[in-house]
Amino acid sequence: MDAIRGLLQRPIDYYNVDGMGELAEGLLLTGLAAFMWLQSFMWLQSHVMQSWGAFAGFIVLACIWKLLMRAVRDGSKAIKARVTYPQTGFVQYRAVKKSRWLSYVLIALICSITCFGGFAAMGRHLNLALLGVLLGLALAIEYLPKARSVGWKWVVWAFLVAGAIGVGILPGAFVDAAGLNAGMGKLLPARMVGAFVLVMLFDGVILLLSGAITFVLFVARTSALKPEAQ
Amino acid sequence: MKPELNAIAEIDRVIHEPGRLMIVALLFAVEKADFVYLQYETGLNKGNLSSHIAKLEAAGYLAVEKTFRGKVPQTLLSLTGAGREAFMGYWHTLKEFCANTASAAALKKEVTIL
Numbered sequence: 542m543d544a545i546r547g548l549l550q551r552p553i554d555y556y557n558v559d560g561m562g563e564l565a566e567g568l569l570l571t572g573l574a575a576f577m578w579l580q581s582f583m584w585l586q587s588h589v590m591q592s593w594g595a596f597a598g599f600i601v602l603a604c605i606w607k608l609l610m611r612a613v614r615d616g617s618k619a620i621k622a623r624v625t626y627p628q629t630g631f632v633q634y635r636a637v638k639k640s641r642w643l644s645y646v647l648i649a650l651i652c653s654i655t656c657f658g659g660f661a662a663m664g665r666h667l668n669l670a671l672l673g674v675l676l677g678l679a680l681a682i683e684y685l686p687k688a689r690s691v692g693w694k695w696v697v698w699a700f701l702v703a704g705a706i707g708v709g710i711l712p713g714a715f716v717d718a719a720g721l722n723a724g725m726g727k728l729l730p731a732r733m734v735g736a737f738v739l740v741m742l743f744d745g746v747i748l749l750l751s752g753a754i755t756f757v758l759f760v761a762r763t764s765a766l767k768p769e770a771q
Numbered sequence: 772m773k774p775e776l777n778a779i780a781e782i783d784r785v786i787h788e789p790g791r792l793m794i795v796a797l798l799f800a801v802e803k804a805d806f807v808y809l810q811y812e813t814g815l816n817k818g819n820l821s822s823h824i825a826k827l828e829a830a831g832y833l834a835v836e837k838t839f840r841g842k843v844p845q846t847l848l849s850l851t852g853a854g855r856e857a858f859m860g861y862w863h864t865l866k867e868f869c870a871n872t873a874s875a876a877a878l879k880k881e882v883t884i885l
Contacts, residue, residue, distance in 0.1 A: 630808025
C-alpha cells in the first residue's frame with residue numbers, strides 16, 4: 542500500500558528533480574525582496590511622488606515585475622524542455638481544479654484576517670517581527686515534501702527553519718532598518734516589512750543555492766536516454 | 772472461500788502485475804507522460820515496458836499517442852477513463868482486503884488470548 546502511495550507521489554516530486562521548482566521559488570522570493578528595495582529608490586523615497594515621475598516609476602516597476610515573472614516561468618520551461626525532458630522524460634500535469642484554487646484563496650483570506658485581527662487586538666504589544674517568523678515557518682512547511690523526496694534536503698529545510706527563527710531573535714533596530722530601506726516600510730510598520738524582506742531574502746538565497754546544487758547533480762547523474770527508446 | 776478473502780479474488784489481474792501497477796500508478800497522478808519518463812521511473816527495459824503498455828492498451832486502460840518533439844519521435848501515454856476507474860477499483864479492493872485481514876488477525880489474536 543505504501544509502495545503504491547509512493548508511486549503516486551513520484552510524478553509530483555519529479556517537478557523538482559532538476560531543481561527547477563526551487564530555482565523558480567528562490568528567484569521569486571529574492572526578486573520580491575529586491576522589488577521592495579527598488580521601490581524606495583524609484584517611488585516612495587523620491588520627491589516626484591506627486592508628479593508624472595511617480596507614474597513613470599510605477600510603469601518601470603510593473604515592467605520589472607513582468608520581466609521577473611517571465612524569467613521564472615519561461616526560464617524554467619526552457620530548461621525543462623532542453624535538459625530535463627530529453628534525459629528523463631516529459632510529464633504533463635493535471636490542471637488544478639477551480640474548487641482547489643478557491644480553497645487556497647479562502648485559506649489565504651482566513652490567515653490574513655487572523656493576522657490583522659491579532660495586530661488590531663494586540664496593537665503595540667505585538668512584536669511584528671513574529672509575522673516574518675510565521676512567513677518563514679510557512680515557507681519551511683511548504684518545503685517539507687521536497688525535503689522528504691531527497692535526504693540531503695533536510696539540511697536545506699533546517700536552514701529555512703533556522704532562518705525563520707533567526708529573524709525573530711534579530712535585534713529590533715536591525716529589522717527596522719531593513720524595513721525602512723524598503724519602500725513599503727514608509728506605509729506599513731517598518732518592523733513587519735523588515736522581517737518579511739529578511740525572510741524572503743534569506744529563504745530565496747537558500748532555495749537558489751539548493752536548486753543550483755540539485756540541477757548540477759541532476760545533469761551529472763543522469764545520462765541521456767536515446768530517442769530510439771520511443 | 773473465507774468472506775474476508777473474497778475481496779482479493781475480485782482483484783483486477785491486468786493492473787495487479789507489478790510492472791503494470793507501476794505504470795498505472797505513475798500515470799494516475801498526471802495528465803500524460805512519455806515513454807522515456809516511464810522508463811526512467813520504473814527502471815524497466817524497453818522491451819518489457821512496451822509489452823506492458825501493449826497489454827494495458829489492449830485492456831482499454833491506456834491511450835497511446837505518437838507525436839514528435841522537434842524532430843525526435845515521442846510516445847505520449849495517458850490513462851483512459853476506464854483505466855482511472857480500474858485503478859481506483861483496484862485501490863479500494865486492496866484497502867478492503869487489508870482492513871478485513873487486519874480485523875480477522877486481531878480477532879484471532881483475541882481468541883488465542885482468551
